[in-house]
Amino acid sequence: MVTASAFAVGGLVSLSGSALAANYTVPLVNYGPIAGIAKLNANENPYGPSPDAMNAMMQATAKGAYYAAEPYQVLVDMIAEKNALSKTQVSLSSGSSGVLSYAAIAASNKGQILGPDLFWDTTAQAPERMGREKIKRIAKTADLSIDLDALYAAIDGNVAMVHVTNPNNPTGQLLDAGKLREFCIKASKKTLVLVDEAYNEVTDMPETNSMVSLVREGHNVIVAKTFSKIYGLAGMRVGYMLASEENTNDINRYSLGGYAMNQAGLAAAIASYNDEAFLKMSKSKIIEGREMVVDAVKANGLIALPSSTNFVFVDLGKGNAEIFRQKMEEQNVLIRGIYRDYTSWSRVSMGMIPDVQKYVNALPRVLEQTLALS
Ligand SMILES: Cc1ncc(COP(=O)(O)O)c(C=O)c1O
Structure with missing residues (x-):
């Protein structure tokens, strides 16, 4: 049996605890984003699973x-x-x-x-x-x-x-x-x-x-x-x-x-499937995050398309969306880069509120850097 304590150790772990599971190793894997990284690039809902x-x-x-x-x-x-x-x-x-x-x-x-x-x-x-x-x-x-x-x-x-x-x-x-x-x-x-x-x-x-x-x-x-x-x-x-x-x-x-x-x-x-309470909670968190992003986008003089989803498509004006993505990544915020020839459009997904806050906090500086480099 794999014990919780086995996973608490870093690197490769030896498994023990049962006669069948002796003498082999299982690599330690990050099954979600690494701690400290705001993963806002794939439209996931981090409040799940319920x-x-x-x-x-x-x-x-x-x-x-x-x-x-x-x-x-x-x-x-x-x-x-x-x-x-x-x-x-x-x-x-x-x-x-x-x-x-x-x-x-x-x-x-x-x-x-x-x-x-x-x-x-x-x-x-x-x-x-x-x-x-x-x-x-x-x-x-x-x-x-x-x-x-x-x-x-x-x-x-x-x-x-x-x-x-x-x-x-x-x-x-x-x-x-x-x-x-x-x-x-x-x-x-x-x-x-x-x-x-x-x-x-x-x-x-x-x-x-x-x-x-x-x-x-x-x-x-x-x-x-x-x-x-x-x-x-x-x-x-x-x-x-x-x-x-x-x-x-x-x-x-x-x-x-x-x-x-x-x-x-x-x-x-x-x-x-029918867990209405969980769906309601998730939706309210998505909307809370979306409002934070929309407010921050406005406050920074940008425009976003009206969103009915858990992501927002932001027009960076003269800013290049790939440079913006890279600069956000330097701040440990993962977002999407350019789609097709929509070079100034940047997509950010909603996440846990503190992660959305990271995007909001990074926005003024990252935007300034992006505009300087675009
Ligand atoms: C519009 C749309 N359809 C379908 C998918 C596929 O998602 P999945 O295969 O996880 O259901 C995505 C994934 O981002 C999506 O944005």
Whole structure:
């Protein structure tokens, strides 16, 4: 057995305490950010996992020798019930990156993926990484919002899927629910529409803003969600997709379903899914941090886009976002650098309040250094 005291020692530790676990070493690993580092670069929720999720994971970990068929099914059932969908309309994967990648690959068998100029496109790029077509992108707009009319106009015979991230990452902007709904209904008559709702639970009205009702109504729309953000389980890797049975089957051709999932992640997701108190607490901390950042940005003469998420997209004006990132790192604050050709835009994620405070404190000096070097 690995004892807590074994992990308290630095460097490589010898394990003892049981006849089976003698004479080998396990490297000591940092499973989260190193102490003293404000990690504000990956839109995680450091208030997770919830206490219930921690308990469930302890139990599941003890049964880590077994594949996770039962917990997989339990979580599918819970998600299906809450969304008034059938079990055959829910597919789980290791993070929503799994299902999003499968959807992208499935679409690329038929044609191209269409998206805005800037969005979380890591999975939509999967076909390109496989030597298939690149994402078709519509032009950047002045306010960096997603132009749904332009997106609709860009659907041609070769477009196999439209990818909409709402709220969008890295901009943090939320689309008007009515307009998005109208777009989805219209566009899904021409092609498959994917709505990535990774940050939906952080918005003011998650139910209104979700397009899950369109899946229920039978439109050619799929919705992706994740336990990585407000649920505070990014490292436990659980996400899911809601779609018609036909689309689910198409996407699941690339998935190993329950075999690709781990006990502890599923246990944590099951324990957190309906934990309203934890979600409320997380949301209030996110909003508290966001207000601190928005105030600091203003006080330093900068502009940020209105955010409905756990991150803020800040315009550094004449400042270069990569230099800004490096200078923040020198202050032990990790944030994101440049996206595409958005050279002055910098994304900072919310974290523990003292970590957000570190960003706020560092901002005037780091900005001055950045402007001098840009
Ligand atoms: C919009 C969006 N979708 C999906 C993901 C994928 O996250 P995960 O695979 O952890 O669910 C991210 C990660 O940052 C994201 O920002």
